[in-house]
Amino acid sequence: MFEDMAKRPAIWLSGEDSTSQIVLSSRIRLARNISNCPFPSEADTDSREKVLSFIKSAIDKSPTLSQGRFVKCTQLDDLDRSFLLERHLISLEFRQCRDSSALFIGEGEQVSIMINEEDHLRIQSLQSGLNIRAAYQIAAKIDEELAKSLEFAFDSNFGYLTSCPTNVGTGMRASVLIHLPGLALTKEIENVISQISKLGLAVRGFYGEGSDVLGALFQVSNQTTLGRSEEDITESLERVTQQIIEYEENARNRLFKDAKDQIEDKIFRAYGILKFARTLTSEEVLNLLSAIRLGIGEGIVKMVTLSQINEILAFSQPSHLQKYFNKRMEPGERDRIRAKLIRSKLAEGK
Amino acid sequence: MLCQNCGKKEATVHLTQVVNDEKVELHLCRECAEKKRFHTPFEGVPFPLAEFLASMLDQSLIEKPSKVSDKKCSTCGMRFSDFSKIGRLGCGNCYVTFRSQLNDLLRKIHGSSQHRGGVPFTPGDVMKPLREERKLQEELKKAIQEENFEKAAQLRDQIKALSNKK
Numbered sequence: 001m002f003e004d005m006a007k008r009p010a011i012w013l014s015g016e017d018s019t020s021q022i023v024l025s026s027r028i029r030l031a032r033n034i035s036n037c038p039f040p041s042e043a044d045t046d047s048r049e050k051v052l053s054f055i056k057s058a059i060d061k062s063p064t065l066s067q068g069r070f071v072k073c074t075q076l077d078d079l080d081r082s083f084l085l086e087r088h089l090i091s092l093e094f095r096q097c098r099d100s101s102a103l104f105i106g107e108g109e110q111v112s113i114m115i116n117e118e119d120h121l122r123i124q125s126l127q128s129g130l131n132i133r134a135a136y137q138i139a140a141k142i143d144e145e146l147a148k149s150l151e152f153a154f155d156s157n158f159g160y161l162t163s164c165p166t167n168v169g170t171g172m173r174a175s176v177l178i179h180l181p182g183l184a185l186t187k188e189i190e191n192v193i194s195q196i197s198k199l200g201l202a203v204r205g206f207y208g209e210g211s212d213v214l215g216a217l218f219q220v221s222n223q224t225t226l227g228r229s230e231e232d233i234t235e236s237l238e239r240v241t242q243q244i245i246e247y248e249e250n251a252r253n254r255l256f257k258d259a260k261d262q263i264e265d266k267i268f269r270a271y272g273i274l275k276f277a278r279t280l281t282s283e284e285v286l287n288l289l290s291a292i293r294l295g296i297g298e299g300i301v302k303m304v305t306l307s308q309i310n311e312i313l314a315f316s317q318p319s320h321l322q323k324y325f326n327k328r329m330e331p332g333e334r335d336r337i338r339a340k341l342i343r344s345k346l347a348e349g350k
Numbered sequence: 351m352l353c354q355n356c357g358k359k360e361a362t363v364h365l366t367q368v369v370n371d372e373k374v375e376l377h378l379c380r381e382c383a384e385k386k387r388f389h390t391p392f393e394g395v396p397f398p399l400a401e402f403l404a405s406m407l408d409q410s411l412i413e414k415p416s417k418v419s420d421k422k423c424s425t426c427g428m429r430f431s432d433f434s435k436i437g438r439l440g441c442g443n444c445y446v447t448f449r450s451q452l453n454d455l456l457r458k459i460h461g462s463s464q465h466r467g468g469v470p471f472t473p474g475d476v477m478k479p480l481r482e483e484r485k486l487q488e489e490l491k492k493a494i495q496e497e498n499f500e501k502a503a504q505l506r507d508q509i510k511a512l513s514n515k516k
Contacts, residue, residue: 038440038441039438039440041440042440118438143470151470153442154469154470156480157449157463158456159465160467160470161439161442165439165455168456168465169460169465170468224459224461226459226462227461228467229468230467
């Protein structure tokens, strides 16, 4: 499944405007539950199936969700799940989901809905670049359309009720995926992270909660969901993101002023390795791409474009690679095939 | 100062949280802070959420032991002690059953226990007054930002009238 999707990178990873060089994408996630039905972790199969069919029929009635594909968890093998995770369409938790869980993927992959994950519904909206508000508007519209046929668990004091009390209230998590090589190289990143966390925001790795930091890519999101309005949360994330961009730009300016030769060397070595290497692990690729993305942002790399970089970023992930060639591969074979694919992608640009 | 948890070692980790104008302080030794995982939420380790929540709960149980009784949710059968182990509630009614304990916990997690966000468009629209109140609250905030105090006063009265009707 999904071999067709694996032939192209997700739309949210295709931003080419100036903000997309530092902020790759913006995301909104809303957690919702159906009133009077136990949350998925406590529900028996009957109850989970009932919830699933309620939600399926609500999705069918939603005009915004008229195009897309609906897949049940039972149709997904391990490779499909890892692929969807790499594509940021599902969470780490959803990868473990059993029967009666399902996923809706909207047209263009800018919307996905996880059903019977930790909560009955997880509505997700993704946009490329720094576009938190646009992502929120789409998520809010879907929320409103679904609420016409579903009664959500809601309390006038606690707001939207969720399985985990860390999501209660708005049920909203707003996040940006941000590339901070300047702050990582100048070692200022820890300082920035500790400042961000004081502002009620959390910093995580590339694949979200519980994942590692790879290729200087960080996910910044709101930590609290109760006591603030949705507008407050999105505005403050946007403000803080603008501030982080400024810090990153300052760090880059200092780097190029104080250590121009070393940085340029690092960037062009990265390009050389990607262009000629015979085996490459996905982690190595993420780190090399980070250097080249920095070079493109600073205008010193001209032989490769941001969209080529994003394409390589997408396809070099382990499950993408296997879906792209429609073949299961062991890690060693993957590293060879990955290097070959990247060589051909970089040759295309010439 | 000695650690509030073990009472043996010197407290070197100090946490202060201001919750609804009420200051909550926690003084722990390095070992107890590590056990409670308070010191490093950003070291790249998967965040042990259930443990983190439980550690917050332990504190509230220590602070108000007399008020704690192990209630059971009539809808899903979850007990509060189950929740403190797994960190997840069983159903929407758990929030009603454990309201007072959750009030404390939510204030610690979010710094608030009162929702100020959107209100669902439920069939039959029983949520209309709540939604109206929220819209007025947003307008009030804007009026104050714009220093339009005359309008702000009007809005405040409207909000008051609405909440009296409830």
